[in-house]
Amino acid sequence: MWIPVKLRVFPALALAWALAGASTAAWSQAAGATTAPVNAAIAFDFVQDRQILFPITVNGRPAEAWLDSGASATVIDTAFARKLGLKLKGRVRARGVADPIGGVRLAHADLDVAHLQLNDRPVAVMDLSAVSRVVQRPVQVILGREVFDEAVVEVDFAQRTIAFQPNRGFRPPPGAPLGLVRSGDLRSFVIAIAGAPVEAVFDLGNAGGLLVDRDFAQGRGLLAGRVSTQLAVGADGARESAVTSLDRVEVAGVVLNGVPTAAVQGLASHAQANVGLAILRRYHLTIDFAGDRMWLRPDADAATQAFRKNRAGLAVTPQQGRYLRVTHVALGSPAQAAGWKVGELIRSIDGQAIDPGYPASALSRWTFGPPGQVVALTLADGSRRLLSLAEYY
Template identity: 35%
Template sequence: MLGRLAALLFLAGFVHPAVAANREQQLIVRGDRIFIPVTVNGRSTEALLDSAAELTLIDDDFAKAIGVEQEGHETVKGSGGEDKAQFANGVDIHAVGTDLKGLTVAVLDLDELSQRLVGTKVAVILGRELFDAGRFKLDIERGKISKLSQSVRPKGVMLPLVTFRGIEVFPIAIEGHSGVQAAFDLGNGSEMMIGRQAADRLGISAPGRILTRKKGGGIGGSVDRDIVSLGSISIAGKTFGRVPAAIEDQDSQSDANVGVKQLRHFIIVTDFPGRKLWLQPR
């Protein structure tokens, strides 16, 4: 009853928009992958949330079902290498109380990726366009996400964001080495990753530290990576010990990549437009 009253007051102009902006919505957590309800050109579905995707991806079958016209053939790069995609213009997506109008999205066959990463069909991978549209709060453990008003003062440790090759990175420490730049990657549901150059620089890739090889990768296919155990990593003042990490050989990789396995231990506030990230340890 109170929720309905608040909605009516908002429509009548008696409630400040910040009240509506701060309303929590469902964040669907399956293992270490997170999804949100979205509508794409008016069609409802779920989207895999990926803050490190420079562009939103739509499965080709879903694109046909909603009448999205595709054009061109281009190469897209992912953590598994390269893949071929078409593009579609003028796509409208609504998510977390946010209207993303006239997007250009990549359209490709997500069947293999879906089965390899989540075991079920993924229609949409929603990229950084959502995070570029404002300030968002995520509580992965509680399964909640909300869009925040700029007037809200976030709790936690504020960390600067820097764009590195289209992806937002923030500072962490690895085994006492501070200033390591890690990608903020809500689409990473696997191990933390270390770029090969950073691993060499920090002495992590020495032969005696390699524990095994493991398959990984996203767009572009499956790749084999060396797996190491990091003695410690520090994120926003919280220390994690004995952290499994995969060494990433792609040249485009940042120093590191921090995904859901670590980020779920924080209440997160993102502010891509303001170049800031707040992490509050749970």
């Protein structure tokens, strides 16, 4: 029997892996003792406003963890596992959104998350270097469902804090909760798209807004408007998907318009959709997996906050600490109209040279400028091009 585990990392990675010869119950029973957490908030880093990152320890060693409610188990990078001296066990069959991932192994580790101690937990060990190259920092640990099963998790985006509260003695916040439904090994809840109810996975590991199954989207006519393309990079490599913007997406009573929506062929879940951080960051979250419920308390401006969108049509990856390599040119975008090609190298933006600090700098957000803004891009050969930003999906 196989144990399916789904992981979504950056900016959209779906990983389903299975371990032969064990049941889900056996997997759960393999977990070691848990020490109740202290109900205290710790600060997190909201990396590029796309991932929740905070300190943990693994086998007593400090590490950075990326929080992912859509991962059914914790994942540790191969290089970091080697430094920890983890003993690798059986091989794990894994696949991404579409393609298989090789070299995934089973191991056990002790995790300490803000005094929540998860001892001798089964973890997947795999190469996360492709994700690290995109975010330009080491990705050591993807912290999955275990922490949500063991504690009530509260995420305060306004204060950039996260707290892990004991399940026993938990006092619910004011207001009625939303029900969580078990969707395979994940949790989903009901949203509405154009007035119709849709089951959607609750996914703090999805850096985008909304993911929908492509067949479902086509059947509902969700791709009838302007459709472009985007590149998602994960452990299974790069994958192009269709992207559009949807109006009348209702989440926890708030109607959102202009929601960036990627249509993925064969979405790796039992639900038709997946709600990510571009939406969830508009709410104060209290997540109680054990009680199959959560509270989404919207910010005052939740409905009017503009969604961040790429208005250039270029996807770029830092290279050699001084260039940006074009990895994708979006269909129907200003970049495509201007003749940009994959593989071209950019050395400066509006006269500012690319340097190793680019990924964490304000300069890295140049593609999200307002429509009509003109950006001057200097290529590696010294030639200069002007690119006018525009809405194209």
